[in-house]
Amino acid sequence: MQLFEKIFSEEKSVLILGFGKEGRSTYKFLTKNFPGCKTGIADQNTAIADEKINAPLHLGKGYLKAINDYDLVIKSPGIKLNGIRENAKEKITSQTDLFLRTFSRQTIGVTGTKGKSTTASLIYHLLENTGHKAILMGNIGLPAFDFLRQIRRNDWIVYELSAHQLEFVHASPHVAVLLNLFPEHLDYFKDFESYKGAKLNIFRFQQTGDIAFCGKTSAKIVENCETIFDMEKNFGNSVHPQQLLQLSGLKGQHNLDNILLAFRVMQSLGTPVSQLPAALTGFRALPHRLEYVGSFGRIDFFNDSISTVPQSTMAAVNSIPQTDALILGGFDRGLDYEELVRFLLETGIKHFFFLGKAGERMRALFSSHQNNKQLHPVEDLNTVFYELKKLSDVKCCLLSPAAASYDQFHNFEHRGDIFKKLATGYRKKQ
Numbered sequence: 075m076q077l078f079e080k081i082f083s084e085e086k087s088v089l090i091l092g093f094g095k096e097g098r099s100t101y102k103f104l105t106k107n108f109p110g111c112k113t114g115i116a117d118q119n120t121a122i123a124d125e126k127i128n129a130p131l132h133l134g135k136g137y138l139k140a141i142n143d144y145d146l147v148i149k150s151p152g153i154k155l156n157g158i159r160e161n162a163k164e165k166i167t168s169q170t171d172l173f174l175r176t177f178s179r180q181t182i183g184v185t186g187t188k189g190k191s192t193t194a195s196l197i198y199h200l201l202e203n204t205g206h207k208a209i210l211m212g213n214i215g216l217p218a219f220d221f222l223r224q225i226r227r228n229d230w231i232v233y234e235l236s237a238h239q240l241e242f243v244h245a246s247p248h249v250a251v252l253l254n255l256f257p258e259h260l261d262y263f264k265d266f267e268s269y270k271g272a273k274l275n276i277f278r279f280q281q282t283g284d285i286a287f288c289g290k291t292s293a294k295i296v297e298n299c300e301t302i303f304d305m306e307k308n309f310g311n312s313v314h315p316q317q318l319l320q321l322s323g324l325k326g327q328h329n330l331d332n333i334l335l336a337f338r339v340m341q342s343l344g345t346p347v348s349q350l351p352a353a354l355t356g357f358r359a360l361p362h363r364l365e366y367v368g369s370f371g372r373i374d375f376f377n378d379s380i381s382t383v384p385q386s387t388m389a390a391v392n393s394i395p396q397t398d399a400l401i402l403g404g405f406d407r408g409l410d411y412e413e414l415v416r417f418l419l420e421t422g423i424k425h426f427f428f429l430g431k432a433g434e435r436m437r438a439l440f441s442s443h444q445n446n447k448q449l450h451p452v453e454d455l456n457t458v459f460y461e462l463k464k465l466s467d468v469k470c471c472l473l474s475p476a477a478a479s480y481d482q483f484h485n486f487e488h489r490g491d492i493f494k495k496l497a498t499g500y501r502k503k504q
Contacts, residue, residue: 077176077222081146084110089132089140092150093117096169099217100148101129116140141165148172151213151238154262166242170235173218174245177231178279182339183246185235185276186253186289188386189332191360192324193253194234196336201230203353204345208232213239230343237263237272246279249339252296253289253332256385261407261478270295285342287335300338313337313351321354325364326393362490364393367497373399373462375497378474379490384414387476391421397472399425399465401458403433404477404489414476415439424448425468427458432477454482455489459496471497 082088082104090097090104093115104113105128115122116132123133132140138158141147147166149155155163174181184194191214201208209225211218212234225231233247237259255270263269277286277296288299318333319325337350359365367375376397378390382404391397400423415436418426425448428437437449452458462468473493483489 078108078172081172082108082111084112086146087112087114087144089114089116089144089147090150091116091138091141091147091166092153093119093122094150094152095215096217097148097150099219100150100169101127103219103222105129114140114144149242151236152262163242168239168242169218170212170233170239171243171245173233174243174247177225178245179248180225180227180229181231181233181247182249182251183233183235183276184251184253185237185240185273186251186292187256187258187383188380188389189253189289189328190234190236191380192329192363193251193332193336194232195360196322196333196354196357197339198232199357200336200340200345200350200353201232203356204340204349206230206343210234212236235276237269240275241272243275244279246276246284248280249285249287249342250276250280251287251335251339252276252292252299253335254291254385255295256291256383257409258383259407260409287338287342289331289335313347318351318354321351322357323359324357325359326389328389328393329364362487364390365490365494367494370497370500371462373468373500374470375493375500376470376472376474377490377493377497378472379479379486379493381474381476382478382486384409384411384476387414387474388417390472390474391418391423394470394472395422396470397421397423399423399427399462399468399471401427401429401455401471401473401493402436402475402477403429403431404475404479404483405481406431406435407478409477411436411439411476415443419443419445419447425450425465427452427461429454429458429475430477430481432475436476455492455496459500462500 088111090100104111114130116137118137120133123131141158141162149166149168182197184190198208198210208230209221210232211221213236214234255273257266259269286299288296315330319330340350362377362379365377367377376394381387381390427450437451440449450461479486479489
């Protein structure tokens, strides 16, 4: 493949750092297109040794030492670089970095602490429904290298970008969108400023003529970033908020903001506003994002497992005001929950279920305020459903944890899937 001939020459040695989904994508790409390139794999997971892989393996606790033995390092998102020399970072790149260096002019990049998958999917859906050719990729679970052979000159590429993917980039998308910015991933980044710095790389390398958009909460962070505050000013009378939510199948003011930001991106590409509401038709909410599971045992269940920060839980509760049982907690990353607890104390929610160390800390904050809420510490999701059978006053149960899932689950999808399985099997005790 001519795109990267100079980078992956036979004289170069390349280390794939991290062998998860993106690392495997990189390995498949290199072995198929550059079989002469000297490729190694480094990962903490020693079970990789049991696989049939025709490459040097550097596994176990000391896997980062392999960085010193290679000319180029393609880092997978989320791999911590603890203890490596500063000058070694100069040879670190990533799929995202290499992709943007080549395709930035036709890329629409979307990042933010929350909402990026939904907004990227909205933009892709709108492009497809208004006659454009588009490809959706990135943090949504679709590695960029898997699509290289499909891309044509006039295609638009919608790239969902995480802070991990943006950390080592040296190019920015032609159209860059920052939805919001809250403290997150502080178990990886040393502080909020480092996390913010990675996110802002989406704008840092933009060129003259490139376009930057910000959501309401991130407007003050970036200069010369267009925001959506006045719907009438931007879209006139042709757009009606509730109609847009109904057409899209989404809930909540935060999702209306995502829709309007997607509309503004489409406008910047030359699509008339009049075409956009109809183009929403057929869009559906992504799994684990205010997902209506169904009514079982006379209780409506909603799955918002994607919620790993307080702000997204507050948005979820505002979107489903009939909630009277809320499941909170999980892996504790030291986030500040005081604002969330004060907010929840003012709601009509009667029952709160608390999971994990983060749940323990939230329950302690609830207890420090005088209140009449019913606080239920639970060991796991199974216990939540066991306790629900004892309650006669619950009509709507929402999973929106405001915490990471890694204490009991592989990821937020695993947590949401378990919740949905338990909900669909729920039967009220007679």
